[in-house]
Amino acid sequence: MQVRLDIKDLARYPFLKESQQYVGTQSESLDQFLAGSQGGLALGKAADRVNLAITFRRSKDEGEKRPEVPADDIHVKLEIFSYGLARVLVSCMKDRTLIDRLARYEARRAAQFLADEDPDKKAYVAESLGMDLNEARMPLVAYVDLVAPLRDERWRLVNRSVHSGSVLLRGDDEQREIDELLAERIRVVLLRQLPLQVPPSVCEQVRPITEHLNATYQQQMLRDLGPIDEGRYPPCISALITAVTEGKNLTHPGRFAMTAFLHTIGMSSTQIVELYCRAPDFDLQTTMYQVGHITGGGGTEYSPPSCATMQTNGICIGKNALCSRVSSPLGYYRRKKE
Ligand code: SF4
Incomplete structure (x- = not known):
């Protein structure tokens, strides 16, 4: 035409x-x-x-x-x-x-x-x-x-x-x-x-x-997401937080997903590092470096992974009904607010 x-x-x-x-x-x-x-x-x-x-x-x-x-x-x-x-x-x-x-x-x-x-x-x-x-x-x-x-x-x-x-x-x-x-x-x-x-x-x-x-x-994201609300965490992120606070080591993808998610919803790097302090292999310098790297300290700020990536990495845990209507843990958190 x-x-x-x-x-x-x-x-x-x-x-x-x-x-x-x-x-x-x-x-x-x-x-x-x-x-x-x-x-x-x-x-x-x-x-x-x-x-x-x-x-x-x-x-x-x-x-x-x-x-x-x-x-x-x-x-x-x-x-x-x-x-x-x-x-x-x-x-x-x-x-x-x-x-x-x-x-x-x-x-x-x-x-x-x-x-x-x-x-x-x-x-x-x-x-x-x-x-x-x-x-x-x-x-x-x-x-x-x-x-x-x-x-x-x-x-x-x-x-x-x-x-x-x-x-x-x-x-x-x-x-x-x-x-x-x-x-x-x-x-x-x-x-x-x-x-x-x-x-x-x-x-x-x-x-x-x-x-x-x-x-x-960043400001707009925080405005959109509102104050941090643990009650809105998706099951996968809750499971990762529970595991780390119970003193279990997380896999690399698990650490990445939890850190990127918590950072995106507005948690400070210090608060995130504190969550890791019960992990058996906790080392303050290494954890600060890793958290800083994921949250933009190296020039790139990483977004939390999608559900598909979480599934591939074996950390999509505790799926519930709302999960079928979202494509990422962050989407779950947003939808929960709605
Ligand atoms: S479907 Fe997505 S939001 Fe739900 S548990 Fe799995 S990764 Fe998390």
Whole structure:
């Protein structure tokens, strides 16, 4: 399908190959671009983009502001560049949860533009992401793959009609379902492209910005999670804490999971080290070093593992009903609050 895309379309849908080609024709090397005045402005916009991703809420707010594309070409161009630079920033920050937030934010932003888009352009964007909007059905395998992370019960296969290897979209709500699936498809495609392989020299160049974003991100996480509440710990983390306080040694993945989890929900490094002091092999210097390394002392702050990783490492212990609705111990902790 051929459609005419103007520069504002490239800013609305910066993940399209045409947007990437546009960036390729406009810029010199990344370091040179960043060192110039336009690079500085685009970087500022990229930081704004990551900040919006940090404060972004999954559920739509009533008063959620719709995104806009600037009126003049210079700012539209900076907007297109800021998309790529935001991906550079989160790639340098090496935090999977933040990468996930950026993909969600970008998907929602694009979906808001698509909601009012010309049908041909909308179909073109969908086609470029491997979706055919002319069909009110999806191949079964593609459907199952796409809806797996969606929580709403209506996406479950038992609640759908399946014919000849395809899942039918609901006739009475077809347009809304197409929009939601398209947004999810954008998120999945963007997520698969991240993190980017960014040269260390570039990460060093943007370090003042990533450090600032990291501080904002930590504050936001703590605000989202609220005060520490042991009653909300997932069974696996409770089991690890019980084991260590009963004087048992934890495996390396167990130590990593417990430390990263407790740090993420706001426990201080000193409190975490104190938990380990009953372990038979406790050594203060080694434990302080290990906890410091996981919590960002070495320049990288690690996120707690997913349930899949916990299972692989044999530390998914005490699964309960809520576990089937989350994909990570941190997700469990959040859901428990809800
Ligand atoms: S399913 Fe996830 S949250 Fe539940 S016990 Fe296993 S690792 Fe922990």
